[in-house]
Amino acid sequence: MSDEHANLSPAARLTKWLVSGPPFVFLLLFFVAPSIIMVVASFRYPGEFGGLAPVAAADPATLQGLTLETYRFFFSDFIYTEIFIKSFFVALATTVICLVMAYPLALLIARSPKKSRDLMVLLVILPFASNFLIRVYAWMILLGPQAALSQLVNGVLGAVGAGPVHLLFSPFAVLIAMVYVHLPFMVLPLYTNLEKHDPSLLDAAQDLGANAWRRFWHVTFPLSLPGIFSGSTLVFIPVLGMFAIPDILGGTGDMLIGNLIKEQFLGTRDWPFGSTLSIMLTLAVLLCVWLAARVGSTRGRYA
Amino acid sequence: MPLLEIRNVTRRFGDFVAVDNISLSIESGEFFTLLGPSGCGKTTILRMIAGFDLPDAGQILLDGQDLAGTPPEKRPVRTVFQSYALFPHMTVAQNVAFPLKMARCSADETRQRLGEALEQVHLTDKAPAYPHELSGGQKQRVALARGLVNRPSILLLDEPLGALDAKLREEMQIELINLQRDVGVTFIFVTHAQVEALALSHRIAVMREGRVEQVDEPARLYAFPKSRFVADFIGHINLLDAQVLEATHGHLRLTIAGLGEMIAPPLAGAAPGGKGTFAIRPEQVRIGIHGEVTELKNHFPGEVTHFLYRGDVTVYKVRLANGMMIEALLPNSAPGGAELFKVGDPVRVGWRHDAGVFLHE
Incomplete structure (x- = not known):
């Protein structure tokens, strides 16, 4: 690396700074700085009417300074850990369902003639052309008690003597919309990976005695692990912090971390606790990514 | 009875006749070469023997049995691909042991055959390496070991020396000759390089536009070409x-x-x-x-x-x-x-x- 730097001409070095500069400054201002503000905020007291209590007050009697109170509070009530665990499982379930649905689709696209691949990829990302909230509200109509789906499900349930169920405002509604919204984020990295596979490897595997299933299991699947990893990351992390979908489609008991954090800032106006929750979420995500990367690196030595 | 018999095989792709009514007999233990310019149909024949492609007419018989209904994974035929097609996520040992795993060999037998195969190609010390850590010649030898480990009746080689530089190619030619003699497996070799064909083969079939022009031993082919094309193509x-x-x-x-x-x-x-x-x-x-x-x-x-x-x-x-x-x-x-x-x-x-x-x- 050091040799590479030494060999760069002044012009090339300038280009490097010009190219990497703007995103660097952008992230410094809008990611690093807010993160530091958030960390500091988590150690402060809430203000009387929301916001933060002043750290330095004119009257020493009202001076409150810094505290670990929010962290103590987080761990004192198991309900917060429980919401974390529940959110984790929703994110995991969404990721697994997306993976199971996306893998055959990505494989189908990757093995299609080159001409039709672009069109199929376009169809996968087409839902992005309409607004996210409109798509979520559409599910509200689709899952509503008067909709055909509910009628059908309850008709079947009624026939076998089970009581009617509400599809809307349920964990089911949240999960189905989570999967719906995030499916393309799983399909695209998987497709990008599968499309690069050398078809002669499958010929070789078949030639060496592998039937269709074993060709998949011993060749295609292990080679697609990097695609599975990036797709899962792109689904798991946003779902973990998602609040709009549970807000719109979930019932009162379907609060996830995202909703909890949003509630601290906009509802109860307890900024320090909201900051603490955000930090906990970030730490949980980093832990997951680190664990996944460790699994990925032992498997992916060849890459 | 010949080991492999190709009887009046024809293969068309649309209007293009890739293989035009070809008949060949290949004996057990032979090093047989299909030689011809690109597009002469030699690779198509190889793919039909391996089972990746099927004849439009004619038969391919192995030990007198028609191979028509047998899928590639069930044929006792192995291919060494031009690109080697080594599995990048498996070590050398795992690559070579792959056919044994597919045949559900016992652990003892796998260990023994893997050891033999790696020794045959002088790669015992490279067993834990991944393909991307190997040189071109080493990859080539892994592909050979993988093809031979399960003792196939026939090993098909599709321009396997094409990607190697001239000096290495000559070394590999000698290794191929020795290997074929030692294992006694029938080799069917496809190449457009006449020097390679002359150096390696027991017999050569010179092909042109989907037809066989002449089948002969290298020295006879060189000394007594039967057509202007063969005379011009060889040497x-x-x-x-x-x-x-x-x-x-x-x-x-x-x-x-x-x-x-x-x-x-x-x-x-x-x-x-x-x-x-x-x-x-x-x-x-x-x-x-x-x-x-x-x-x-x-x-x-x-x-x-x-x-x-x-x-x-x-x-x-x-x-x-x-x-x-x-x-x-x-x-x-x-x-x-x-x-x-x-x-x-x-x-x-x-x-x-x-x-x-x-x-x-």
Whole structure:
């Protein structure tokens, strides 16, 4: 690396700074700085009417300074850990369902003639052309008690003597919309990976005695692990912090971390606790990514 | 009974006939080569033997059994692909053991056969390496070991030396010959490189536009090509348009337009008036001013137009009286060596009456 730097001409070095500069400054201002503000905020007291209590007050009697109170509070009530665990499982379930649905689709696209691949990829990302909230509200109509789906499900349930169920405002509604919204984020990295596979490897595997299933299991699947990893990351992390979908489609008991954090800032106006929750979420995500990367690196030595 | 029999096999892709009614018999233990320019159908034949492609007409029989209904994974035939197609996520050992795993061999047997196979290709110490850590020659040897580990009846090799540099290619040729002799497996080798085919094979089928032009041992193919195409494709050769004047049991008397008469070895079916090509190898052509050359039955005057010094030999290009060019190859170990003639020197070129072949039109 050091040799590479030494060999760069002044012009090339300038280009490097010009190219990497703007995103660097952008992230410094809008990611690093807010993160530091958030960390500091988590150690402060809430203000009387929301916001933060002043750290330095004119009257020493009202001076409150810094505290670990929010962290103590987080761990004192198991309900917060429980919401974390529940959110984790929703994110995991969404990721697994997306993976199971996306893998055959990505494989189908990757093995299609080159001409039709672009069109199929376009169809996968087409839902992005309409607004996210409109798509979520559409599910509200689709899952509503008067909709055909509910009628059908309850008709079947009624026939076998089970009581009617509400599809809307349920964990089911949240999960189905989570999967719906995030499916393309799983399909695209998987497709990008599968499309690069050398078809002669499958010929070789078949030639060496592998039937269709074993060709998949011993060749295609292990080679697609990097695609599975990036797709899962792109689904798991946003779902973990998602609040709009549970807000719109979930019932009162379907609060996830995202909703909890949003509630601290906009509802109860307890900024320090909201900051603490955000930090906990970030730490949980980093832990997951680190664990996944460790699994990925032992498997992916060849890459 | 031959090990593999290809009977009247035809394969079309749309209007293009890739393989046109080909029949071949390949014996057990043979090193058989399909040789031809690209697009001659040799790879299509290989893919049909492996089972990746099916004939439109005709049969492929292994030990007398028609392979038509057998998918590639069930055929006792292995392929070494041009790109090697090593599994990048598996070590050398895992790659080589893959066919054993597919055949559900026991752990003991797998260990033993894997050890043998790696030893055969001298890669025992590379067992834990991944393919991307290997050189081209090592990848090639892994592919060979993987193909042979399960003792197939036939190993198909699709231009396996194409990706190697010249020196390594020669080393691998020797290794291939030794390996084939040691394991005794029938090799069917596909190449467009005639030098490789001549060096490796027991028999060669020269192919052109979906048809087999000639099947023969390398030395016979080189010395007695049956068509102008084969003569031209294998090695270097001088081709002179000729006409038969007289055909006897012992010789042919030919006339070459603008040059004169000459004597050639006899050919069955040649009759006076018959037109064709007289073909003679550059190393059979003598070049000189007098002495040895003028004592030959066939000799003609000409002028040196180029000479190419190649180290071991010198190639002279001589323009004959009728304007035709002829190539003569002189070993530099000969007295006088490369200094013998210069460009513009008037010379005589000649060849023995029993050298060369006459090819019917």
